[in-house]
Amino acid sequence: MIESKDESKERLDFVRQIVAEDLKTNKWDGRVVTRFPPEPNGYLHIGHAKSICLNFGIAAENEGGVCHLRFDDTNPTKEEDEYVRAIEQDVRWLGWDWGEHLYYASDYFEQMYDCAVQLIKTGKAYACDLTAEQTRQYRGTLTTPGTDSPYRDRPVEESLDLFERMKAGEFADGSRTLRAKIDMSHPNLNMRDPVMYRILHAAHHRTGDKWCVYPMYDWAHGLEDSIEKITHSICTLEFENHRPLYDWFLDELHAYHPQQIEFARLNLTYTVMSKRKLLQLVQEGLVTGWDDPRMPTICGLRRRGDSPESIREFCRRIGVNKFNSTVDIALLDHCLREDLNKTSPRVMAVLRPLKVVIENYPQDQVEELDAINNPEDPGAGTRKVPFSREFYIETEDFMEEPPKKFFRLAPGREVRLRYAYFVTCTDVIKDENAQVVELRCTYDPATRGGDAPDGRKVKSTLHWVSASRSLEAEVRLYDHLFTKENPDDAPEGEDFRSNVNPNSLEVLSSCRVEPSLAGAEPGTRYQFERLGYFCVDPHSSPEKLVFNRTVTLRDTWAKIQKSQKTP
């Protein structure tokens, strides 16, 4: 379980304030029981992470607190086992533990049915023969009251009989419903005799063909919370309109009654968060799958290299509120860099190799030079990196005609090769298209390790890899999936899909990485010095190394270039 780090003096969000107040007044006998209730019909995304961290976080922060993982599987037509496993994996990966408290709404179907029978008997529910279309018409509109169903006042015995036969599968899908008898002219449409059960002849992922009626959300959810003795039922804002119904059902049943609290869901710049849109991206091949590293899904973020710690920290920093807001994706990037900087071993990799030959370095000599694994973590130790006469640097680290603030290699200029030597560019070799294909240099043997005994300075330090002693690798550079902060900001007649960033993925197949990366395990994170944080892709192998870029390092030079281009 995650430690709450000196949260004592930290301000509590409004949900935690309610919990704290309830603890003080002993409203729930000192218990704190929350739940995360996903419907197993899709993959979790970072918006869910906010909810997960809220619910599991509150449980973790309070003595004896518990958070249930509950699958809200009340709609067999949409739900699958595959999602159950994926959701469990994601929650666990994020660092949370539900212990014994794994539940399924479908385990309560019997109890729910009994409760429904009870409501029919007290005259608070009835079997209704209206079709879906008719039900809609009878409901009225936002500004006009609805009309009572002609079946509203049918005898209790008749409703009981019909409901039982609905359950037994005697009637076709959609032919009947069980409805709560509340008020067809209620200003809140949710209270206009809401449907409690619909007929669905569908196989459920857990109960199979046992049931032909399935409970609706409003009816089921409060019961689930009640059965599990939840204290604080935390959900998103759109359920605020449903709270009166949540309360009504539980009151009518005289059942244990948790408090529903609503908070605003997370929105992030440069991405979409709705299940529908995410599904669309996958189905239309705009991304490679749910775990595409450009997706805001937990599995996508994981594959891209995000750490659970950074996601949790992000969720802590964004806070919890009751109004809609859109968090700048830069905050996620910041949390990522903050964590990865402390934890990722440094390594050298050249993405776009430019060959360099040191003319005064012995032909077949190879030296093993000491490199620091992580300057932020002395305990990470050092490693040897092979250096040789021929090596590669980053193409963009050389300019034949360097502009003002370009500190890197240029003809006649001396720079440091990290952990190696000072080298000076003496010659530029071009191909028939006048493209620079190779550089010639001299090196200063006295600067071995990277320091000049005479104390002279260089303006720049470059990363490099030995030509003969480096490995080939594929590196995938990811950028925001959308070109606009708000992807929905699309021209008339178009939608978010037209804002997909065509440059959100660049695959570089001829990268060179230092030999210590041989056999790097999928999921391992590294910092490629001066470039960014990279994570070994699940499909990487010793034969073909594949890295995904998680996030770049902050890049002052890129910023200077940008401001020079667009003054």
Added chain:
RNA sequence: UGGGGAAUAGUGUAAUGGUAGCACGACUGACUCUGGAUCAGUUAGUCGGGGUUCGAGUCCCUGUUCCCCAGCCA
């Protein structure tokens, strides 16, 4: 024109009648064998209008804007 919510720097959030603070971003500068990291600094805010009060982001009135609701989805 029904009902339910909500408005604090560019963004995200604190302040619960008593100095509007923090973080991210942006911009300076210092330092640096990563143009990284780190450190120091600058920038910028209470939706509008009234009122109560010694004192209002907070309380009252009023206006404005935004979000949610007419699935047998959750």
